Amino acid sequence: MxxxxxxxxxxxxxxxxxxxxxxxxxxxxxxxxxxxxxxxxxxxxxxxxxxxxxxxxxxxxxxxxxxxxxxxxxxxxxRQVSKRYQAIISGHPTEDAGIIEQPLRCDWERRPLQIVDPVDGKSACTHWQVMERLAQATRVALTPVTGRSHQLRVHMQWLGHPIAGDAFYADEAALALADRLLLHAEHIAFTHPITGEPIAISSPAPF
The missing domain is CATH 3.30.2350.10 (Pseudouridine synthase)
Incomplete structure (x- = not known):
């Protein structure tokens, strides 16, 4: 169900x-x-x-x-819909929060993978914040400003801390941390387009 x-x-x-x-x-x-x-x-x-x-x-x-x-x-x-994700990333970022602004485009030779491309990529922006530091990984909140394909996954890889269990973008160590991609869309908020009421819905991460 x-x-x-x-x-x-x-x-x-x-x-x-x-x-x-x-x-x-x-x-x-x-x-x-x-x-x-x-x-x-x-x-x-x-x-x-x-x-x-x-x-x-x-x-x-x-x-x-x-x-x-x-x-x-x-x-x-x-871009009037606010979304927040929770992820577990490999390793420990030096900072506790940051903003990643790295343009993305399709890696045509390896579709559907995406890559950072400062010249031909489309603008992409992700806000990230540490929630909890674990033994070999870090739990983070990710807020995408744009909605590019695989944006959060590629931006975390670019940061040097790929998402645990990511079969597309994780290195061997990050892939071994989990048997699924540890990325969960935990919150969405918007103004109801018909009634005008504020809507905010959350679902806790299952990991």
Whole structure:
């Protein structure tokens, strides 16, 4: 069952498990995505508004009407949706907080991987803050200002502290720290595009 944290006649907010696609992929083995699960489970009109990576878990908003889908999509395009993630990264950053502004683009020879490219990359900004220092790792809060593909994962790699369990970007030591990507979308906040009410939904990290 996909947990539903919030619902009204326009929107629902659910928790995506890790190792689940947000939308269908290519091939018959990639059709059992979050959208299909939610539609089959309880909300037959639910439509995806934004995505999380296959390996990432956490809160996602889905629209129940065409009007809500268009309005919610516009909020994301205008960066009027606040998101916060929790991650465990390899090692210990020297600082307790920082801002990473490193442009990103697709690494075409290794798609879907992304790379930092100061010349041809698109602007990308991530705020990070230490929450807890562990024996071999650090728990951090990550707040993306932009929403580039794999942004948080590449920015943590660029910082020198890849996210634990990241099969795409972690070095051997970071990959060995966990059997899944330790990245969870823990909080989302926005003004309801139909009712105008403030919405803030949280889901604790499962790690």
């Amino acid at each position: 996909i947990p539903v944290l919030y619902e009204d006649e326009h929107l629902i907010v659910v928790v995506k498990p890790d190792q689940v696609l947000s939308v269908p992929g290519k091939g018959p083995d990639k059709q059992n995505c979050l959208g299909r699960r939610v539609r089959n489970q309880s909300h037959p009109t639910a439509r995806i508004v934004h995505r999380l990576d296959y390996a990432t878990s956490g809160v996602m908003v889905m629209a129940l009407t065409a009007q809500a889908h268009a309005a919610m999509s516009q909020l994301f395009q205008q």
